[in-house]
Amino acid sequence: MNFRKPTGGAIDRNTVLRFTFNGQLLTGHPGDTLASALLANGVHEVGSSVKLGRPRGIVAAGSEDPTSLVQIETPYSEPMLLATTVELFDGLEARGLAGQGRLSPEPDPARYDAKHEHCDVLVVGAGPAGLVAALTAARSGARVVLVDEQNQAGGALLGVDEYLDDRPSAEWVADIVAELKTTPGVLVLERTTAFGMYQDGFVLALQKRTDHLGFAAPASVARQRVWRIRTKQTVLATGAHERPVVFANNDRPGIMLASSARTFLHRYGVLPGSRAVVFTTNDSAYCAAIDLAESGVDIPLIVDARPEAPARLATECAARGIEVRAGHVVTGTEGSSRVTDVHVAPLGDGHPDTVVCDTLLVSGGWNPVVSLFSQARGKLRYDSSLGAFVPGEELASVRVAGSATGELDLNACARQGRDAGAAAVVAAGFTPGGQVPLPVSDSRCTQRTGLVLWRVPGDEDASFVDLQRDATVTDVLRATGAGLRSLEHIKRYTTIGTAHDQGKTSGMIAAGIVAEALGVELADQRPTTFRPPYTSVSFAALAGRDRGELHDPVRVTAIHRWHVAHGALFENVAQWKRPWYYPRDGEDLHAAVLRECRATRESVGMMDGSTLGKIDVQGRDAGKFLDMLYTNMMSTLKVGRIRYGVMCGVDGMVIDDGTVIRVGEERFLVTTTTGNAAKILDWMEEWLQTEWPHLDVHCTSVTEHWATIPLVGPKSRDVLAAVAPSLDVSNEAFEFMTWHDTRVAGVPARVCRISFSGELAYEINVTAWHGLAVWEALMEAGSPYGITPYGTETMHVLRAEKGYPIIGQETDATVTPQDLGMSWAVSKKKPDFIGKRSFSRAENLRTDRKQLVGLLPVDPNVLLPEGSQIVETDRLPEPPVRMLGHVTSSYPSAALGRTFALALVRSGHERVGETLYVPVEDALVPVTVTESVLYDKEGARRDG
């Protein structure tokens, strides 16, 4: 059956679009939505309900529709779209859903992006009120953004055949849009839904830019865009949604909102059926009835719940052979996949009469769309004549105009738009320009308020309040019967208003039924809170371009390219890519690391240490400041020397460590761990700005100014001598923990004698620009010694063999310097430093704290998994099992010829020599507790 009228509607009948629905090949036209095209083909049953499996159809014509959920299969698989908001395109494949969709396991190849926009006045909604508001604002010279969710401006005018100022309303709309689009500083965004309104004029809007193009969408154009709009003033002209009345079996396909049927007629040239009964509580449905009758739909009856029908409209109906029964209601329906009969009875009681039909149009009044106003923290007020919540206060920067206020007369709506637009530009600091004339409508239906009727008594199990959630009057009454009174609680108990439509058609009715059941006034009830998003937004759109390589910035050093070219595998350390190890042919991690360790301990290795945090600390009080930050004394350090330092939080727990280089009397350079560089700079700034503003100290990050190359191993002195001919590298001239400025490979360099491996080692610092060249010069100079580049894994093994902790690996914010065996780094002389007071807390003095020790598995080939627990006995007792601690680091060691581990163990320092056990899979592995330093305990290797 074809329900398309031969003429009328904003569709292009000369072009045929082919699409499939549930496997059936159908056609439509450009301008159609999937819903209008289905209705044109006589298809009302779209899917079935989520819990009860009842057939469900199309209730509304727009985004308020609760039921027409479909899954789009091509060109992108997308679940849970509303047929009423999917613009038809050629080749569309869709399926009706049983309440739930399915996410595609395939990656979404489409492009999504975001854009920031700033304006003086944002107008949401391009209906009559919004258009007049936007034009009023635009004529003042303000920066204006107008967003509208439809593919064309007009709002409610799109669904009627009204004439404005004696010409089709579309012409009036087109003139305003044309002026807006040619006014500088005005941005008109179609297909754009403002879905979230936040504080200080921040509004999020989703623009569907190429969805409607289907397969013709260019891949380079973002399919959807999230607009992040910051506005000084906002005019909400968001319109109103018609709401239904609840009655028994009110969910059958073919039952739709009267104004939506009118929209399908006028906007798409589609008739909802052949024979339609109309059930209304107000005047507006009469216009739908008359328009449909004039288009050839048989309208046998208008059921008006009001005691008296409106005289003039009733006369017009009589002239068209439409019977009007005032004081009557629809009490139920028949049918399975489509409504076939309607039961009509006098309101109150009396015998029902049955009327045959294939369509039932319902109007229970109008709900102003107050979602964004409510999100902006605007208070709502119950309007008892409308039976709806309306904006209940004025906000400083948010104005509401048009039917969103509850006003339903077109001229009055446009006037509100003009007033709101003018007030907004004045508030934004502009002077209103030329006044926009207000249109005069020829509409028959000017008075739209009527009787407030939430439901018709009947089978409560089949009286659906929220069609998408399959929630009925029974569910609401069960909630109130259980003692729930708050709408928020009832919403959660019944799930009404929590589906994709967020209760656009059901929320107000639920509130009304609750009030009736409780015998309270709705004016005393608080409506449920509106929250973003107003309509569904896909995660892909929210992610935008922040995916793949742009998901998180990757930080690389100046030498990164060399590491890539030489086959390094990388480890992520914070946002940095650090070389992990450099495998040679066939080597796995262990083989490569054993080789890198051996080469470094026996000859010379080097690594890229550029990621270390570096902070320049300058000022007269720099030494005093560092004394407060570190547990050990820094102010006594002599210029030219270096000291290792530990930093604690106020709780006395280690937060970072590094070296402090005294560059001058009033200048230090401190290093931090790679991952903590920004945090430690913030920490320093916080203390300086909040507690010690009197200190003459300034801190500046120089992390990326320097490339840092540790050169490590007994042959490092020879390599350094080769590239730094002007530097006396002898042990006497260049002592451990001192630094010298010199030239390395011809460029200015600062060389520090620091070791994180126990070997003779230097740390060469040059500007990042020179990093690669100096690295390559060192590789060349070191080639006679087989110089070996090594990565973070080898660094970890070398330092672990020496018992040096890594902050964040050996520590977890519960570890003191004393626990790490570093009492030597905690000053006894300093009057104060951060964390000092906490060291005397009873908890921190306990001898059974977890302390850092070494573990040697009795079987030297067993590698303990890091994170393993440690227990006392060789057999597990009944739970609960007392855990003594855990393994923090564990490696095979080339230098030790065996595996080893570091661990935090209760009373660990007292347990040296004990045998403990580590559960590994089903076995308990015996381990011997040792001191944490396992290699070169005498420090004989330090000077080469």
Next chain:
Amino acid sequence: MTVSPLFAWTDRLAALPVNASERPFLSQLTVRASDPAAIAAMGAVLGVGFPAVPCTFTAGSGEFGDVEVLWLGPDEFLVVAAPDLQIPIEEALRGALGSARGSVVDTSAQRTTVVLEGPHVRDVLAHGCSVDLHPSAAPAGTCVQTLLARTGVILLVTGADSVTLLVRSSVAEYLAAWLSDACVEYQT
């Protein structure tokens, strides 16, 4: 012998509709000072006054050639000049600072500089920058520290259709990749 963070991106950046180009190796010094006399003295040695208005930069010419001074915070500035001048400028600034509270640090290699030009610059940046770059809100002379996509930048508005970005060296390639991606819709 020197390698800039974006040397591998030169051609790709130039092909973008925002005509992006790296200006590597500029001399950059981070200055912290709040004493008005010291700030005036430092401006005098550079031949360009330090910016007095937050979120602006000043430009001028003097003993060290063309110099820009960027306002980064109430007591923080970045002095930018041609390459290879960082050492004499640091000495000159330190001398001008004298005994006043403050610091001067060579941070030349900490950031690299990317210049964008053309009618699409503001649109492209609006995809990742929440600051209002409309000429009425951000005229030439504007200098802000902000996020561009997911990394921090110093953004200078240098003309009607030109913007200079200073970005940390380690994330310069991320920024270049982001810029290339953001330009996709503006390619002709």
